[in-house]
Amino acid sequence: MKIAAFEVRKDEIKDFKKAAEKYNVELIFTGKPLSVETFDFAEGCGAVTSLGHSRIDRVILNLMRDAGIRFYCTRTVGYNHINLEYARELGIRICNVSYPPNGVAEYTVMLMLMSLRKYKQAMFRGNVNDYSLEGLEGRELRNMTVGVVGTGRIGRTVIEILQGFGCRILAYDAYPNGSVADMAKYVELDTLYAESDVITLHTPLLESTYHMINRESIAKMKDGVVLINCARGSLMDVSDVIDGIEKQKFGALGLDVIEHEDGIYHVNHTVDIISNRDMAYIRQFPHVTMTQHMAFYTEEAVRSMVYGAVKNLRDLNKTGSSAFELF
Template sequence: MKVAVFSAKSYDREHFDPTNQANQANHGGHELVYFEPHLTPQTAILCCGFEAVCCFVNDTLNSETIGILADCGVGLIAMRCAGFNNVDLEAAKAAGIRVARVPEYSPHAVAEHAVALILGLNRNLHRAYNRVRENDYALSGLLGFDLYGKTVGMAGSGKIGAVFARIMTGFGCQVIASDPHENPDLEGIVDYVENDQLFARSDIISLHCPLVPATHHLINAATIGQMKPGAMLINTSRGGLIDTPAVINALKSGQLGYLGLDVYEEEADLFFEDNSNMLLQDDVFARLLTFPNVIITGHQAFFTREALNAIAHITLNNISDYAAGRHNGVEWVA
């Protein structure tokens, strides 16, 4: 199949091309054409002549984009990520376009990054690093706390949450979780509670749930008010889980003591690009960067060799299964 790959970076090619070449040796390869821009209504016309598009988290797959894809003859949207909140599934169904995703690539990658944010924030590694580079070895302001014995709350307990829970249990933490669907693999490891109890009891709260209408702005002024003063909040899931202005107010008041983000609600025009020669136009994001108790990474939690290899393998298999009319093993979302 001829596939248009949008939001393509050098590391996408480095993992997709060898996997595709290996598949070609077994008569299962595809013609991959890479486009650096995001897929949007303005760039969708580039898809004419392609049978499938391969998209990522910040591509805009709204009804307008999907209408153009349908007019161009595209029959498959192959998401190379787990999330699909940026896809208008109803529009895709109406247009007869199938949507596939990668439900699991490396839960360890994301879970370990969440733990890295916790450790970095707690022990002020970002501040200590900058001090030492300035020949400043003073410890004042760098005081942390023992993770041992602390209560860690997870919003969401799927595959990533399960890995995260086991890691935090290894630190000697008590792990609690809120999730409408309890994970049987976590029996004896995690205690399930309602959201209000999760917020009230946790010293550290880590978000591992999908972005759906029920979880949009799960973290808001009201839920932050239920938290322990000085609690730590970590988000490696989706930016829309957090009402960012409410979080900024909580950081200013001290209600939130620490914030670690790998995602941001308005990240589409920021992340995955080198904007170092441009003025930052997002005033909300700029305000976040001023806090010494905030660490932000640019949606890199997934970014490990193992994860990228798995993403390439599963995505290309999804495309092959669609081309062959096979449905087994494909995570169809529309």
């Protein structure tokens, strides 16, 4: 079996080579995204893998069908960049990958602590030799009520980590996880908004969760609430969040994702003008900490995603099934 891997980062190459050897497949790779212009790279391959910056739309899927490519695996958990319905019509089988939840969960708690201890302000002061303390007084997590929205693998791991801080933990999920009930109290979403000092989002992006953080939900939150998002940017209506910042509703924000980040994050824009106006504006607030969608980015997660993609494609070809196939 021959696999074409697109959007391959330098840190993935060694794992791709090892995975190809382990699963006995032929592999070619490029750093370019999968597009109409780059599709010829996959000529002669039976399967393709890429990251989420490649749009797997009707045009690309038609090219796959015409080239005899039957399998595609995204090296991401999310799959909003794939037209699944059309892939099914064409008989192209699609899968995603998983990775240990610990990296994102640990990063989430790190952003909580950075936000509560005003790390961004302290760091910028230190860069200009300002070592004063005024305005940097923080708060302790142990005295907080933390609301966790979404208690899947990552949300549950966040709750496990928070156990060590002694804080009160509230949880909300449309499908409660029985293993979480001993560590957190499940409540209605409005109750979580009203009682939480810190709110962290770990829910998938669905039609029902799109812009769940909006003017109405923000109004239900405590004044001075800390909001953390390491999940999906489109869970938040950024304009409404900015309005909340300007009205001093938020004590701090820790954002690893933001809506319309595609083409910006994971790319060097040192000499460019950022086209996302909301992003360019929100990042300048002193109590808003933003990172470039990197909560997942650990050695363990990268290895898991690369090996998972190669194994999934091998399994679809060899056995006709994969545990990670998207239906």
